[in-house]
Amino acid sequence: MTDEIVNDTNNIDRAVGGTVFERFFTGRSEANYVAPKTLFMTADYVNLTVFETDDGLVMVDCGTLETAPKVYEEIRKHTDLPLHTVIYTHGHLDHAFGLQPWLDAGEKPRIIAHENVVQRFKSYMRTGPLNSHINKVQFGIEAGLKWPETSGEFFWPDVTYRNQLSLRVGGERFELFHAKGETDDATWVWAAERSIVCTGDLWEEILPNCGNPQKVQRYPEGWADALEAIASVDAKLLLPGHGQPIEGNEQIRACCHNVAEALRAIVRQALDGLNSGKNHEEIMQSIQIPEQLKQFFYIDPLYDRPEFIARNVIRQYGGWWDGFSSHLLPAPMREQSAVITELAGGTEAMIEKAYQLADSNLPLACHLAEWAALAEPDNDKAQQCVIDIFNKRAEGEISLMGRGIFSHAVRQAEKALAAK
Numbered sequence: 001m002t003d004e005i006v007n008d009t010n011n012i013d014r015a016v017g018g019t020v021f022e023r024f025f026t027g028r029s030e031a032n033y034v035a036p037k038t039l040f041m042t043a044d045y046v047n048l049t050v051f052e053t054d055d056g057l058v059m060v061d062c063g064t065l066e067t068a069p070k071v072y073e074e075i076r077k078h079t080d081l082p083l084h085t086v087i088y089t090h091g092h093l094d095h096a097f098g099l100q101p102w103l104d105a106g107e108k109p110r111i112i113a114h115e116n117v118v119q120r121f122k123s124y125m126r127t128g129p130l131n132s133h134i135n136k137v138q139f140g141i142e143a144g145l146k147w148p149e150t151s152g153e154f155f156w157p158d159v160t161y162r163n164q165l166s167l168r169v170g171g172e173r174f175e176l177f178h179a180k181g182e183t184d185d186a187t188w189v190w191a192a193e194r195s196i197v198c199t200g201d202l203w204e205e206i207l208p209n210c211g212n213p214q215k216v217q218r219y220p221e222g223w224a225d226a227l228e229a230i231a232s233v234d235a236k237l238l239l240p241g242h243g244q245p246i247e248g249n250e251q252i253r254a255c256c257h258n259v260a261e262a263l264r265a266i267v268r269q270a271l272d273g274l275n276s277g278k279n280h281e282e283i284m285q286s287i288q289i290p291e292q293l294k295q296f297f298y299i300d301p302l303y304d305r306p307e308f309i310a311r312n313v314i315r316q317y318g319g320w321w322d323g324f325s326s327h328l329l330p331a332p333m334r335e336q337s338a339v340i341t342e343l344a345g346g347t348e349a350m351i352e353k354a355y356q357l358a359d360s361n362l363p364l365a366c367h368l369a370e371w372a373a374l375a376e377p378d379n380d381k382a383q384q385c386v387i388d389i390f391n392k393r394a395e396g397e398i399s400l401m402g403r404g405i406f407s408h409a410v411r412q413a414e415k416a417l418a419a420k
């Protein structure tokens with residue numbers, strides 16, 4: 001066991017921009033001590049922390065199925081202590097599925113998670129194909145992602161809790177706090193004697209992934225509450241679920257407060273819109289990250305967008321009807337597209353106008369391209385128009401969620417052309 005400490009965590013001056021993967025690929029693919037008896041590493045794109053205690057290892061998250069052997073090897077380079085406790089910060093695939101090599105080696109850890117992790121795993125067992133599809137669109141993984149669907153593919157928690165849980169391992173205190181943020185099953189961990197906080201995905205070094213257009217309800221206010229609670233403990237080192245660690249109590253507090261404020265501002269704007277009787281479209285037009293917060297790289301909307309977060313607020317407090325009466329029980333898009341295209345003077349005219357608008361009003365051009373292809377799916381030029389216009393849209397889109405869906409439109413059109 002070595003206590004060599006890599007203390008290059010004070011990286012708070014990173015540039016605004018880049019991509020989410022530049023943030024998530026931290027360059028920490030090898031396990032290193034970031035504090036005494038505290039190992040930290042990034043398994044491809046997700047982080048995990050291992051605390052060495054007198055009774056064995058306390059592991060916060062265990063990575064993915066795929067990266068598990070590498071994680072095991074890395075941790076075992078530094079310590080042969082038994083794996084005593086595993087804490088899931090939530091039940092997502094990148095955080096709670098990397099235990100197999102440990103079990104194969106004969107370890108018998110106690111697994112602790114929020115009680116909703118159990119519900120999440122059960123829901124995964126019912127929605128495998130849906131989740132595969134969502135991730136196919138989101139990340140452009142055409143082959144699909146193998147989703148765990150049978151009970152034996154999950155590492156089920158042995159101990160669950162509801163609000164807060166105090167643990168003692170090796171004489172050391174670990175406080176677990178529940179939060180609702182990206183998920184409804186989140187836990188953040190306060191290692192009080194070390195002044196270290198493990199946030200899971202409550203800190204991601206980007207604007208919180210709190211509005212994913214394809215996924216279940218997320219909780220911007222719960223997320224802000226959790227960040228403020230994290231800021232209130234006297235942490236000297238923040239070890240996140242994604243992105244780089246943050247060192248220093250003042251930095252940690254400032255970062256958490258700023259992200260919380262960004263979320264609260266979005267919630268305020270969405271609720272003000274709902275309360276003043278605006279329709280969803282009008283609300284979307286008023287959603288802004290406050291000007292003074294845009295300077296912070298960790299509020300960049302590289303994964304999710306403020307508009308998508310606002311949609312989640314609307315879903316949480318209101319209904320799905322967007323305020324346009326014709327959208328309540330709408331005519332099929334294909335029929336709408338056919339009539340609009342006919343009135344426009346035909347598919348050729350629609351395609352021409354889409355290309356004309358591509359530079360000046362790309363969102364509008366996307367509607368025209370989609371209408372043309374829906375009106376006349378067998379028209380090669382219409383499908384090519386979708387490819388060109390949505391490629392341009394995807395290239396210019398800052399959020400991974402947005403880019404994923406625009407690129408999906410391109411792939412669908414490419415498939416339609418190839419099928420002929």
Ligand SMILES: [Zn+2]
Pocket residue numbers: 046092094095201241242
């Ligand atoms: Zn994650």
